Amino acid sequence: MRSNPRVLLIGVLALFTGALLWWMGDRNSDVSEAKGSTRSPIENLEANEAEKIDTVNIAKNSAPPSRSIAATSPLKDWAQTRDPFTGKVRTYSGGKLELNGKEELEKADTFVKSFSQEIFGVLPRDLVYAKSSRAARLKVTYQQMLAGYPVYGSTLALLFEDGELRRVQNDLQSQPSLPVKMDWKFEDALEAYRQKPNGGLRQQAVIEKVELAKDPALIPRLILYPGNRGLIFVYQFYVVEEMRGRAPARAMVLFDPLGLRVVQKTNMHIE
């Protein structure tokens, strides 16, 4: 018996359409699962945080937020390391991700715009390109900002090899809430610091004289610092200090103008 070619073609097309519809349906159910019940408690927490930020965004801008183009995290199958205290994912590695873009910088930008809100709960507009450097790999670093203030130590680093994203390092604050800003004067904070220049929880040499570093690039500025109950405002400035029996030393100081205390002091003379 000879088969009719027209019937055969229609049959093949019908089968193909059916398979396509079935496959699309399966994909959709995958997406809805990923958004809901299959998440770990920590993933749910991260997603809830992202949704909260969306809500804030809607309220502020009276416009729908720009949702991620991806329904699921492209890093979900990558190896993860977590912060042992908070459970937050610190590092994604062990996978490869191809991103749109000619150069790595463009690809990094694609990643941030597409996934920073979904994965890290941070709006793309709050991640500002900080630097890129090619050493062993190409590392692109973004600085987290909030209302124009940098958040100390809060960065997202994307490491590329052979044009592919290979490693993601998350030091971001996923619940960025702007603290109340008061009308501080830096001069008052500096004077308060001069009264109590010893930072840290170990005794230090007696500091006899404190001068503000005069380098033009080291202008004092107000930044945000992640405390144990959210972000606080601190002044970041650099000092030159004379100590009894020692050579003058430089330090970077983070000073809480509300509590009038040193939050962190980092020696700039790395011996």
Next chain:
Amino acid sequence: MRSSRGMAFSALLILLLLLIGFQNCGPAFKSAGRAGSSELGSGLNTGSVLKLTPFDGGDPDSEELSVDFSKRVQRVGIANLISTQDFLGNGKFKIDRDTAFPTKMASPRASLQFPASDSRFRQVNTYFHLNNFVKSLVDNGVFPTDFNLLTADANCVDDDGGRLPYLNNAYYDPSRDLLCMGVAEVGPFKAWSSNDADVIVHEFGHSINHQVSSTEILGSTLDLGALDEGLADFWAYSQNSNPHIGKWYGAAIYEASGLRVRPFTGLRDLNSVPNFPLDRTGQRHQDSRVVSTVFKGLAQRGVNKNTLQKLGIRVLENMQIMSTFAEVINSVKSEGAALGIPAATIEGVLNERKLLRKDDVNQLSLVAERPVYVIDSHDFPGYQENGNCDGGLDAGESAVLYMNLTNTGVAIGTVAARLTTAVPAAQIEILPGAQDGTYTHFPANTSYYAATLGSRTSPTYLSSLIYAAFAVKVGAGTPAGDYDFTLELVGMNTVDDTPVRKSIPVTLTVGLDANVAGKCAGDLEQSVYP
């Protein structure tokens, strides 16, 4: 056309002459005790002799040190890039500042041969070693592309302040992109760090570390400070092939400080195998051997210099805020594997140093008789307010807390700690910047009672244990009573993905007798502590 060819020829000729002149400078380093020795090669220009004058009155050890130094200089090779400006530099660094001798700058437009007594000799020496180190990283493809141009001050007396003490150590300042090659004064003798190849590369190595990682990251934990120092030592070793780091200048530092160590095997000996975790001190230079000797161990097992440089850079790239030794070691494992170093080789080196471990913090508990020290004096003015030296937490007071722990098991390494409380911040606030801490280690079956570091009256300070310290502020209107805290501990884990954690409930009693000005007999007195 002819004119420009002539100019090009002239420029080439000048460059050639400069290179010849500079090449003469390298092998011309000679020790005081070995002048004319055949090992220094022939054709030396005896006009440029480095005499590392014994700084301790003729101790024969010093002469050996200087011989050792000159040998290292011999191995480094010949510089191949010279700035066409009036100062030395190669596009990555420049030597256009000299705070001790500001009017004497070595210029490639003139002869670069100077007697060792001339300060410009040290500028050339600094250039020589930095240029070779830079070239080594560039050739290996790991020199960071966004490197900030660095200024190297080869005779640095630090213009930040007016006084110069006996020791102005060498350092890297990330806020100014500056290398300050300082000096140690040993009696009438000035030992300049820029005479020591190890110190030059070590300090520049810090600039590599900070630009590949960041100052924020490397300054965030004790362990990352040790990584910074350990890799700086490894960079020096990779260039100069001497595991006794800073042998010449190090001896001068000790002498300047009134200490004489004989035999002196350098500031750090990379041939040694640290006894982790018991050797840990919390001092970044001392703890650096945890890292540097791993790299030295890999070199001993045949891993070549290029691969080790790549490994060091990849480990730096992986570091994050609050990383600990566990993340350093895990990065050595994963990145070493990515570079093709056999797992057995890496594990052999790590095992030899007891760095493959999963420490069980469940064997830690609060010391029953004195679980917490409350330091409510004025020893930590950044954190303490209204202290009354009664050793208790009072309303209106800010105080430092030390948690005393007892270890009922084997020795364990770095323990990360965090203090939390659900008490409203208006009543009790754990101060920002003072909620996280690190215990460097716990020896086996030992209890520790910590008191104020440097306390004048307390005998209980233990230098072998740097303990986590926290600071809390009690609101002025906080009612007296017991308040609950939680001390979270996480053990070092380099074996799998799940470190051992433990939450220890802590109860602190708040009293009402704070803010009694003058109650402390003296600001530093700690008489209430056992």
